[in-house]
Structure formats: C-alpha cells, structure tokens
Amino acid sequence: MAWTLTRDEGRPPRIAPVAGLLGGLVPAFTLPGSSVPAGSLVLGAAIVNFCRLPDRCTLEVVDKQAVHEDFERARATFRALLDDATDRQLRRRSNGTRWNNRQLLFHMLLGFLIMRALLGLARIMARLPNWVGRAWAGVLNAGTKPFDVVNFLGSWLGGTAVSRRTMVVLCDRTIAALHQRLDRENQRSLAQGMPYPTRWDPFFREFMTVADLYRFPVQHFDFHREQLSLT
Template structure:
C-alpha cells in the first residue's frame, strides 16, 4: 500500500496548535493592543487576526474548487489559475479591505468562536477524506498568495491555512508575542 499523502495526525496537531495560539493572542490582547499597527502590513493587529482566521475559512471553497478541477483535464485548472493571476490587482484590494470590515463585524469574541467551528469542521473533514481524494490536484494562482504553489493537492490545502497563520503571526505586534 502507498504511503499516506498527508500525515493526518500532524495536520490535526497543527490545527490545534494554531487554534490554541489564536485564543491566547485574543485573550491576552487589550483593546489598545488590537488597535496597534502590525509589522509589515497596513492592518491593525485585530484586522490581521481576522485575516489569519480568513485563511481557515477559505479552505471550504478551495476544497470544492479542487474537487471539481481535480477531476477535469489539468489544462482546465491551468487556464483558471491564469485567469485568476490576471486578476491579482482586484484580488489584492478585496484581500486588504476584507479584514477591515471582517474584524469590525466579528470582533475579538466571535473570531475565536468562528475559528473553533472551522477547525472542528476541518478535523472532521480530514478524517473522512479518502486517500484517493487527498491526491486530487489542480493549478493555483501563485500570484495571490506566497503559499500557493503552481499545483496543489487536497492534502496540501489542509496544510495551507496553518502555513498562512504562522507567517502572519510574526507580523503581529502584540505584547509577549514571540516572533
């Protein structure tokens, strides 16, 4: 039998670590801390925390797209990725503005609750994945995110949000934050 395409236990542990870290950051931050600018972005700490949460929220639609394109000829996802790469500038605007509104709408308390639900659903979905589905792959718009590779599998998608989370965690300017 082939080796599993993803170490499910390691992904579960990464998801749980990120969830615990996120709650710790939210619990320890004051209102002033959350309003402080981040290091290397135009967002506040609260807005960047929402952006980090959003990386997990995106996994569901990305999984749906990959399940569709992963069953089509590879050229279909290549063309789709090229189209998305051509729209990078509008994406960047939406990507910037989304956390500004999202942080206002959810606030610190609901961000933690939403992350808990998303992580729980990802745990369940990962456990239910068939090995053959974990290997489904499609092309991605590499200009949209530094963690998108030209071709990604469903297994890769389960790792993506924590890579995104860990990268942005270093940009937070919260007290006691070890970068």
C-alpha cells in the same frame, strides 16, 4: 495500481482492474503492426503531459495526525492571542501590513474560513482536463490586483466589525469542521489537486494537492503571526 490499493484508498472491486487489463491486452494483440509506432507516440505524449504538473506522478503518504495537531495548535494560539491582548494592543498597527493587529488576526482566521470553498473547488477541478485548471489559474493570476484590494478590504472590515468573541467561535467551529472533513479523507483523495494562482499568496504553488490545501491555513497563520505587534 488499482489492484494494489487498499480499501481506505478507495479500492474498486477486484474485477475492475482485471477487466481493464483484459480490455487493454485484447486490442494490443489484434491491432495491425503498422499502428504500433503511432500508438507508442501517443502513449508517450500522454505520459509526458500527465507528469508535467508536480505531484501528479507520485502518491504522497500524508500524516493526517500531524495536520490535526497543527490545527489544534493554531486554534489554541488564536484564542490566547485574542484573550490576552488589550484593546489598545489590538488597535496598534501591525508590522509590515496596512492592518492593525485586530484586522490582521481576522485575516489569519480567514485562511481557515475559505478552506471549504478551496477544497470544493479542488474536487471539481480534479475531474476536469488539466488545461482547464491551468487556464483558471491564469485568469486568477491576471486578476491579482483586484484580488489584493478585495483581500485587504475584507480583512479590514471583518477585523473592525467582528467581535473578539465571534472570531473565537468562528475559529473553533471552522477548525472542528476541518478535523471532521480530514478524518473522512483517504490517501487517494488527498492526492487530488489543481493548479493555483501563485501571485495570490506566497504559499500557493503551481499545483497543489488537497493535502497541500489542508496545510495551507496553518502556514498562512504562522506567517502572519510574526507580523503581529502585540508585545
């Protein structure tokens, strides 16, 4: 696998996979025969455990341009929604939530604002054993009710206190930063990921890659856009 990587995918020096291959072959041919069955069982168990989590055994080819285009569509739509709505429309109750339209728009923006934290956490968890991520997701799932309260109050407060102009500026700057960050990613880094608390959001899955995280804010945005009652 390391030998077939390109430079864009973070290929190590060619000597690295050669050294790794030799390091594996030498013990394989020098160990006593009695150790082969036990070693095979350990290897098999490791492979099964590694493949239990989704997306760990495949390297998805991510269309970064499509993600960029979705970011720009959401940015333009967000600006248009705020520019075109009257104060009365923004104070109107949204469909299916306890927020008014302005508070719901801030919640839609929040999906982009939290991306820096989500991406940073994914980088950390990807370096830790799988059980750490699963335990973390379990703890967060157990705290769903307090999260729901904080989630509601945060969007209520933000949508009440933050001006339209500030929301537009925050959206523009945040999405611009996400564009730059996505440009620095390669297919290998986009395939990293961690378990997520599925009770926190309908778009959170048991395991999400960094590529999934880049798609999340637009999915979140489009879902809640249907709940606006501006017309």
